[in-house]
Amino acid sequence: MxxxxxxxxxxxxxxxxxxxxxxxxxxxxxxxxxxxxxxxDVKAAKxxxxxxQQTVDELSDRLGALQDAADRAGVAEQQAGQAYxxxxxxxxxxxxxxxxxxxxSKRAKDRADDSAGQVAGLVVELSRTGGGxxxxxxxxxxxxxxxxxxxxxxxxxxxxRSATVLAEARADQKTVExxxxxxSAAEKALRKATETTKTxxxxxxxxxxxxxxxxxxxxxQQDEVLRQLAYLKGTSVATETAYWSxxxxxxxxxxxxxxxxxxxxxxxxGGSNAGNTGSTGSGSDGGTSGGSTTGNTGGSASxxxxxxxxxxxxxxxxxxxxxxxxxxxxxxxxxxxxxxxAxAxAxAxAxAxAxSSPSKAAGAISYARGQLxxxxxxxxxxxxxxxxxxxxxxxxxxxxxxxGGHNVVWQYNYFKSIGRLVPLSQRQPGDILxxxxxxxxxxxxxxxxxTSYGTMVEAARPGVGVVERAIWLPNQLMPYVARPSxxx
Numbered sequence: 001m002x003x004x005x006x007x008x009x010x011x012x013x014x015x016x017x018x019x020x021x022x023x024x025x026x027x028x029x030x031x032x033x034x035x036x037x038x039x040x041d042v043k044a045a046k047x048x049x050x051x052x053q054q055t056v057d058e059l060s061d062r063l064g065a066l067q068d069a070a071d072r073a074g075v076a077e078q079q080a081g082q083a084y085x086x087x088x089x090x091x092x093x094x095x096x097x098x099x100x101x102x103x104x105s106k107r108a109k110d111r112a113d114d115s116a117g118q119v120a121g122l123v124v125e126l127s128r129t130g131g132g133x134x135x136x137x138x139x140x141x142x143x144x145x146x147x148x149x150x151x152x153x154x155x156x157x158x159x160x161r162s163a164t165v166l167a168e169a170r171a172d173q174k175t176v177e178x179x180x181x182x183x184s185a186a187e188k189a190l191r192k193a194t195e196t197t198k199t200x201x202x203x204x205x206x207x208x209x210x211x212x213x214x215x216x217x218x219x220x221q222q223d224e225v226l227r228q229l230a231y232l233k234g235t236s237v238a239t240e241t242a243y244w245s246x247x248x249x250x251x252x253x254x255x256x257x258x259x260x261x262x263x264x265x266x267x268x269x270g271g272s273n274a275g276n277t278g279s280t281g282s283g284s285d286g287g288t289s290g291g292s293t294t295g296n297t298g299g300s301a302s303x304x305x306x307x308x309x310x311x312x313x314x315x316x317x318x319x320x321x322x323x324x325x326x327x328x329x330x331x332x333x334x335x336x337x338x339x340x341x342a343x344a345x346a347x348a349x350a351x352a353x354a355x356s357s358p359s360k361a362a363g364a365i366s367y368a369r370g371q372l373x374x375x376x377x378x379x380x381x382x383x384x385x386x387x388x389x390x391x392x393x394x395x396x397x398x399x400x401x402x403x404g405g406h407n408v409v410w411q412y413n414y415f416k417s418i419g420r421l422v423p424l425s426q427r428q429p430g431d432i433l434x435x436x437x438x439x440x441x442x443x444x445x446x447x448x449x450x451t452s453y454g455t456m457v458e459a460a461r462p463g464v465g466v467v468e469r470a471i472w473l474p475n476q477l478m479p480y481v482a483r484p485s486x487x488x
Contacts, residue, residue: 070218077211084200091193115169249454249470260425360485361430386459415482432482
């Protein structure tokens with residue numbers, strides 16, 4: 001199916017693309033951020049240190065509230081986009097299936113024709129050598145090869161060789177008939193998948209237009225707040241943006257740590273689902289990139305809580321609640337110099353974990369960062385346009401590592417199937433974060449690559465493109481991340 005170049009964010013909604021159609025649940029309108037200080041208030045406060053600090057705090061709170069509203073509006077766009085992406089993926093699968101069946105049918109028909117030709121030759125041969133009731137009239141009276149096989153099969157004087165030739169021809173004919181039935185079913189499936197994709201595409205168009213309008217409104221207000229902060233503090237908008245981004249990255253790491261402790265996922269190792277534990281409302285991410293502010297406060301979100309399932313190949317970290325602590329070294333059984341015991345292990349470093357396989361993880365991050373500033377287009381997998389799963393796929397493909405395909409749900413399920421999931425609390429640079437509307441793989445709508453404990457690089461959505469920013473909406477993260485390479 002050919003679609004327009006209009007782009008959407010990758011995400012998933014409640015969707016039934018197999019069988020009965022498509023249903024997208026769109027997030028409600030983002031709650032309006034509380035009004036903040038006016039420019040007159042800002043100018044008046046600048047001359048008094050106490051008033052200035054209070055106004056800075058008020059502006060910071062407003063900035064966070066605005067980002068929260070912007071990201072929530074963006075989620076609806078991502079969900080509708082992934083609904084379309086999933087439908088398009090299934091349509092492509094249907095096309096591939098039909099193409100394969102068509103090729104098989106052609107080969108089977110060629111074999112069946114050859115087999116029928118052998119039977120026809122057998123008729124002629126036996127009629128010349130006294131083959132009893134076999135006669136060349138069969139060739140004249142048979143309307144097709146199937147009819148000929150039937151007529152020969154009714155004969156009573158078939159030799160072992162003749163019976164073998166006939167059996168092979170019959171088997172070839174049955175194969176042709178079976179593949180024809182499968183091909184017919186595949187054609188129906190493709191028509192249905194194509195219609196579903198068209199519906200999903202139209203829905204995504206509508207949701208995207210509405211979401212982008214709301215997001216742009218919130219971001220325009222954010223730009224004004226940043227200008228007010230810069231004026232009040234005597235800095236620049238760029239400085240305030242950088243500061244905001246750094247603060248939000250720290251807040252994101254803290255929010256994730258709290259929510260994983262509350263959910264108890266730090267003691268589990270890989271799984272297929274877990275509930276969305278809402279954050280406390282403190283700022284959880286932020287920042288601007290490419291001219292658009294992309295932070296977020298990480299407030300509550302939709303989604304229930306469910307018990308995480310254990311994956312097919314779980315790992316067992318010895319200290320999941322504190323991954324930075326090294327394991328206790330073993331004591332030598334017979335030290336050569338007992339009067340001088342081995343030195344105590346060095347103290348644990350600050351929580352800033354490095355990737356287990358630096359060359360692969362760092363290579364994927366470097367590749368993704370090389371795409372910063374490029375546009376978001378649904379289905380984009382480079383070199384100039386990207387969607388979220390396309391960026392993840394190609395970043396790791398550049399390192400020779402498969403990710404399970406160009407789809408968020410496929411990627412999560414792929415890493416689960418090969419036992420490459422670890423708890424969110426143990427994330428490392430290079431790991432893949434997954435966002436879900438319901439805490440399970442079925443609700444996955446976005447993914448990104450971890451770059452530090454509180455930041456990630458992602459192909460975000462239209463108008464934002466590829467950015468590196470603080471981890472947003474931590475309460476919508478799946479409780480497990482994928483680790484494509486390195487130790488679990």
